[in-house]
Amino acid sequence: MTGPVVTVRGLRRSYGPVVALEGIDLDIQEGEVVALLGPNGAGKTTTVEILEGHRRRDAGEVSVLGVDPWRAPSSWRYGIGIVLQEASDAGELTVLETLRHFGGYFPSPHDPTDLLRKVGLAEAAGRRVRTLSGGQRRRLDVAVGVVGRPRLLFLDEPTTGFDPQARRQFWELVRGLRDEQGTTVLLTTHYLEEAEALADRVVVIADGVVRADGDPATLGGRMSGEATVSWLENAEARSARTADPGAFVNELVARLGPSVPGLTVSRPRLEDVYLDLVGGNKP
Ligand SMILES: Nc1ncnc2c1ncn2[C@@H]1O[C@H](COP(=O)(O)OP(=O)(O)OP(=O)(O)O)[C@@H](O)[C@H]1O
Numbered sequence: 001m002t003g004p005v006v007t008v009r010g011l012r013r014s015y016g017p018v019v020a021l022e023g024i025d026l027d028i029q030e031g032e033v034v035a036l037l038g039p040n041g042a043g044k045t046t047t048v049e050i051l052e053g054h055r056r057r058d059a060g061e062v063s064v065l066g067v068d069p070w071r072a073p074s075s076w077r078y079g080i081g082i083v084l085q086e087a088s089d090a091g092e093l094t095v096l097e098t099l100r101h102f103g104g105y106f107p108s109p110h111d112p113t114d115l116l117r118k119v120g121l122a123e124a125a126g127r128r129v130r131t132l133s134g135g136q137r138r139r140l141d142v143a144v145g146v147v148g149r150p151r152l153l154f155l156d157e158p159t160t161g162f163d164p165q166a167r168r169q170f171w172e173l174v175r176g177l178r179d180e181q182g183t184t185v186l187l188t189t190h191y192l193e194e195a196e197a198l199a200d201r202v203v204v205i206a207d208g209v210v211r212a213d214g215d216p217a218t219l220g221g222r223m224s225g226e227a228t229v230s231w232l233e234n235a236e237a238r239s240a241r242t243a244d245p246g247a248f249v250n251e252l253v254a255r256l257g258p259s260v261p262g263l264t265v266s267r268p269r270l271e272d273v274y275l276d277l278v279g280g281n282k283p
Pocket residue numbers: 015018019020038039040041042043044045046047
């Protein structure tokens with residue numbers, strides 16, 4: 001990691017009377033995979049579109065690859081890759097032709113055949129795009145998004161509609177981009193499992209403000225708060241919340257013997273922490 005790729009300070013944007021962003025701060029370092037989470041209408045798309053240079057802001061400082069996206073020269077786009085939710089028109093081109101076509105817009109694109117291999121589409125190179133399955137189509141979208149070797153890749157809800165296997169393969173693909181190419185990734189997702197599996201950092205937005213920003217493993221004090229210990233005693237399921245699960249389990253072992261039946265120790269799931277942060281756990 002060599003420095004900030006994205007810096008945002010006090011970002012504000014309203015649509016008429018609707019305040020979409022109320023003062024967002026965000027930093028993304030080179031080589032990070034960051035997941036932007038938040039309920040519908042939280043302001044994720046507005047934030048991402050401002051970073052992409054597609055939407056004007058009302059106030060605040062924004063720097064993406066060292067430049068204000070709203071005033072960026074056209075060459076700035078070479079450093080950016082965008083994979084939108086809605087794929088562009090499939091048309092009659094083959095997979096390979098599509099990638100060649102989009103690669104032609106960039107000064108030093110990936111070799112299209114190599115890239116198709118990396119995204120697991122080598123076998124489909126000669127097929128017309130409209131005949132691809134949803135998952136294959138998404139892989140092609142990603143290939144198109146990275147064909148110009150972007151330093152920063154935006155992925156908008158990339159795995160919506162994927163089966164579990166395709167989702168895992170897609171995660172591997174994104175990890176490969178980060179680990180092998182050093183690509184920085186900002187993704188939006190509604191899947192907490194995806195954020196946990198993929199992101200070095202998650203940023204939770206709700207009502208136009210950042211509610212939390214940190215490692216998904218420790219967000220909201222996840223690993224330092226209370227744990228739930230569950231076990232079976234006299235054939236009855238028991239559970240208890242404790243701030244010191246080690247000591248609690250030691251007591252159980254002392255009382256019930258070394259193999260406590262049905263013993264599990266669990267921390268709050270990312271989903272629980274997230275729902276607390278966005279107010280979705282209110283009674
Ligand atoms: N073009 C627009 N005109 C008017 N209001 C808008 C426009 N775009 C977004 N908004 C409003 O701004 C707020 C933030 O919307 P935004 O699309 O950024 O949220 P989001 O977090 O991306 O939501 P989702 O998860 O549903 O995609 C919402 O209240 C939305 O209704």
